[in-house]
Amino acid sequence: MIACGGPWTGSLPALQLEDGREFDKTSVFLYAYRHSFAQRHADAGTSVDVLKDLMGYRSMNTTQGYYNSQELHQMGEKMQVAC
Incomplete structure (x- = not known):
């Protein structure tokens, strides 16, 4: 997967981790947005x-x-950023 920390990441607001540190925006992948969109719909009960x-x-x-998703979360899926 290619990191997409291009100019568009500069327009993102500060991304805070749970411990208060700022998340490194260069670690944001466009795929994470797509995956998070799908996973959130699945978790919310959207039909397949x-x-x-x-x-x-x-x-x-x-x-x-x-x-x-239970299997994915048990595998320790990496943090993905999408709002």
Whole structure:
């Protein structure tokens, strides 16, 4: 994955970590926004067919991965930034 900490990251507000330190904006990946969007919809109960359409996926199998979030969280998924 390529870091996308280009000029657009400068327009982001300060991103504070739980301990008060500022998150390094150069670590922000565009993919994280897309993934967070999908994961939040899945966690909120959006049906898999609706999320498939929102994400533009062809395969239901791709979308289904967001619905096994307990497994992802147990694996220690890396922090992703999206608001």
